[in-house]
Amino acid sequence: MSRWLPRIYLTLVYILIYVPIVVLVVFSFNESRTGYSWGGLGLRWYESLFDNRAMVGAMWNSLWLALSAATVSTVIGALTALALHRYRFRGKKLLNGMLFVVMMSPEIVLAISLLALFLLVGLQLGYVSLLLAHVTFCLPFVVITVMARLSGFDESLPEAARDLGASDFTMTRTVLIPVIMPALLAGWLLGFTLSLDDVVVSTFVSGPGYEILPLRIYSMVRVGLKPEVNALGTLLLVFSLVMLMLSQWILIRSKR
């Protein structure tokens, strides 16, 4: 095989991956009324996006949900990772296995099981049910991110802290937390993005009182073309890009 064949192949696949994204961004600046023809450059769809009250409301709801889901899952996930890393306890393998199964489960299976639970206990579908569901599917991702960081970590540090008389809690706070900080941030960002992107689970566990962005987009794109979605998609793309670069920057900086 020549040197060039793999490169040409890689380039080709990357082009295919990025063509739809480029089309989306270009069409978001389209002035034309219809979705397909080009009617000159303009910000028309961005304007109509921000004039749409329900849309802006859903955007804030989604942001708030993603912030809280990412934060709660990072706290619980980090504590779980620390426990899995530091302690021996009965059922450790089972805990690991359960987290793995949650991560692998098709989202729709998780979605209907949670719907059944919420209806059974009489929880009104809305912010709380969404939060519980989103934390549940983010949790395993945070745990593995933090575990990966902990596994490459010098064991003598916590031992030293203990020998100097620190309690478990103090040692965790002063030694372990600073070490896993980059993983906490990476896990938080991952949780934030997963929550903001989720359609499948949210379709089942959200109520009429709390509309979130992915469901709003879903109801828009099911019927025909809505050029506003191009503008919204472009904004979300820029937003994710900034988040992703931030997390990469944090991870790279922490390695030095």
Next chain:
Amino acid sequence: MHSVMQQPFKTAVLILVWGWLLFLVFVPNLLVVGASVMTRDPATFLSLPLNLDAYRQLFDPLYLEVFLHSLYMAAMTTLVCLLIGYPFAWALSKVGKQRQLVLIFLLIVPFWTNSLVRTYALKLILATNGLLNSALMSIGLIDEPLQLLYTEGAVIIGLVYLLLPFMILPLYSVFEDLRQELLLASHDLGAGRLSTFIHVIVPLTLPGVLAGVMLVLLPAMGLFFVPDILGGSRNLLVGNVIKNQFLDARNWPFGAAASIVLTVTMAFLMFAHRLSKRRLGEEGGS
């Protein structure tokens, strides 16, 4: 050993995470299993007596056809992802380290972008008066627009587009671990390229293939919004059936039984993946 009183921190953490998983994963899944053997009830969703009607309904010719069609589309998606992803991961593992990081980054950027929006972007391209048809017509390759949207192919394209990174990443990680010496040894022992590929490369990358298949096949049966946007009413996934049964038709036992089909598929795939890793561990001795 420390007693419970001396380790309040450990105890608190374990209670928290076990409580969460028990209440929000274990119990809900038991409820689904329970729902699948109950009787449909328009008022309360579910009622007694217990029976296996929902499972029998899975084999109703009407639904069986939907399931088989869904399975076919999921299998095609997985196959296309594998055919694109395998050489891709191989080629990726051959470029320089620094460039590899950039390329991986470029691969996961779309993964961080809203998947609904990306599916919608495909609609812009595939629609009757969309970009692809316009382009093909303007270069004179076709006279009339092709029906690309609302077809089986459109659903498969959509699923491949969303799921390709999940195939590539595990494959990339096995190609990264593939030791060059093994390939050289195989060559030195007189094996040709094809023989090396079949007897050395394929077995060594099999766990990656199975991990990728697991990560692609399961979502490819569940992501109901892809057929909703690209497939029309005839190209449904198991996910669409489950969603309709729970949210529209209100036939919970049947929806639950369909979701158990997905869970069983997952269990089977996980088992195959473990098995392949174990066998590799025994043979390779590493």
